[in-house]
Amino acid sequence: MPACDVTPEPYKGRSYEETMKIKRSNIAPTKVPAYSKPLLLTQGKMQWLWDDEGRRYLDMFAGIVTVSVGHCHPTVVGGLKEQLDEIWHTTNLYLTPPMHEYAEKLTSTLPDHLKVCFFTNSGSEANDLAIALARQYTSSFDVISFRNAYHGGSPYSVGLTAHGTWKHSYPNGFGIHHSMNPDPYQGVWGGSKCRDSLVQADRQCGCDGECEAGERYLEQLKEVLDYSVGGRPAALFAEPVQGVGGVVQFPKKFLKKAYELIHERGGLCVSDEVQTGFGRLGSHMWGFETHGVTPDIVTMAKGIANGFPMGAVVTTKEIAQAFTGTLHLNTFAGNPLACTVASKVLDVIQGEDTMGLCRRVGERLIRGLATLRDEFNIVGDVRGKGLMLGVEMVQDKGSRAPLSGPDMLEIWDNMKNMGLIVGKGGLRGNTFRLKPPMCITEEDADFTIGVMRKCISDFANKQPQRKVTI
Numbered sequence: 001m002p003a004c005d006v007t008p009e010p011y012k013g014r015s016y017e018e019t020m021k022i023k024r025s026n027i028a029p030t031k032v033p034a035y036s037k038p039l040l041l042t043q044g045k046m047q048w049l050w051d052d053e054g055r056r057y058l059d060m061f062a063g064i065v066t067v068s069v070g071h072c073h074p075t076v077v078g079g080l081k082e083q084l085d086e087i088w089h090t091t092n093l094y095l096t097p098p099m100h101e102y103a104e105k106l107t108s109t110l111p112d113h114l115k116v117c118f119f120t121n122s123g124s125e126a127n128d129l130a131i132a133l134a135r136q137y138t139s140s141f142d143v144i145s146f147r148n149a150y151h152g153g154s155p156y157s158v159g160l161t162a163h164g165t166w167k168h169s170y171p172n173g174f175g176i177h178h179s180m181n182p183d184p185y186q187g188v189w190g191g192s193k194c195r196d197s198l199v200q201a202d203r204q205c206g207c208d209g210e211c212e213a214g215e216r217y218l219e220q221l222k223e224v225l226d227y228s229v230g231g232r233p234a235a236l237f238a239e240p241v242q243g244v245g246g247v248v249q250f251p252k253k254f255l256k257k258a259y260e261l262i263h264e265r266g267g268l269c270v271s272d273e274v275q276t277g278f279g280r281l282g283s284h285m286w287g288f289e290t291h292g293v294t295p296d297i298v299t300m301a302k303g304i305a306n307g308f309p310m311g312a313v314v315t316t317k318e319i320a321q322a323f324t325g326t327l328h329l330n331t332f333a334g335n336p337l338a339c340t341v342a343s344k345v346l347d348v349i350q351g352e353d354t355m356g357l358c359r360r361v362g363e364r365l366i367r368g369l370a371t372l373r374d375e376f377n378i379v380g381d382v383r384g385k386g387l388m389l390g391v392e393m394v395q396d397k398g399s400r401a402p403l404s405g406p407d408m409l410e411i412w413d414n415m416k417n418m419g420l421i422v423g424k425g426g427l428r429g430n431t432f433r434l435k436p437p438m439c440i441t442e443e444d445a446d447f448t449i450g451v452m453r454k455c456i457s458d459f460a461n462k463q464p465q466r467k468v469t470i
């Protein structure tokens, strides 16, 4: 494990057993298994986490892509400490310096037409508000998103989310339609050269020039518009790279053509940057820029404030104006503490060349992960860009059938036991997700690859048919 010069304070809080007892009695049950034995994490510093027994872990998941610049980054902590003695809350009925300064700073990173901010407390709230804005502005109701998308769990946004695993049986998604997911690896039409990634999908395609798969998925979107939408759509929602869905990248140019189609039909395009924003993709500040598109509304959360609860919707003056007919209030929106933290996060991203780090370390990481795909038959796909990477685990390369839940858990547990925390995602939970705080080093990348190789190899060695290399 790479060295670390931080000595954690010994943990003196409630014991693991007592905490688990409270979890079982007083915390809402969840279907998501957090390892066979859940982790009790008590301290964090930059890319490192410590558990109650003082064991150190490399955090390659950042609290689900949220601790953007590092746990307890000193610049962010310093800013927050100062603000704690100034003012905590007033509501945005009044002017406060942190909210106004942050709105100016944030919009300076976006294209000129995106100038007006609504602040929220989460990504789900941001997407709810974006749906409402689009419907109000267009006077239309129909909204489209892609299968395999995750846009939130609130009553409105869960309708955009197109993963059965996240749906309850209560009515949701009225007026929301899901188009076929343009996935070059698992989709019905594969693509072997169309991803904006250093690693391409291991699928056959006969494309020469234009990407055939991209065109066919676009036809599917046209069909949704023609068959399911009555006239003008309100909006299309898309993640520039699908996050919870397992780091799925659309064929290049697909999103650009999808935006053109929606705009032709009078709808708005919304870019959900909750995971892809703030430089994570390494080449641009915003995921939509990597597709060469300009959205009408951008939603963001998670990494915006390094773990402090906050979200935002940024849009044009005209669209925002459509929301002034009635009152709109969100009590905590623009909270001075949250805006101070978010402001410091932007200072770090811009001052420490965070985007350059994502590009440099991300390249090393994805090249290393690609060697795992070459070595193991159960590593089906490696994809992504910058520090948003996915490793899809399969039963074998030929079938592309997902590696089972218990098999994934075994490998995942073993990585954790060796000090590596990664995420899991995809409809069937068979994609390892690597989305660390944007401060990891090349050495951390090498450690990650080494641990993954060891755990995958130990697993494959127990089942010789899976050891096949290509």
Ligand SMILES: Cc1ncc(COP(=O)(O)O)c(C=O)c1O
Residues within 6 Å of the ligand: 064, 121, 122, 123, 124, 125, 127, 150, 151, 152, 153, 239, 243, 244, 272, 273, 274, 275, 301, 302
């Ligand atoms: C792309 C995307 N949009 C929206 C959300 C919802 O954000 P929140 O959990 O803050 O409500 C998420 C959460 O994972 C997300 O990944």
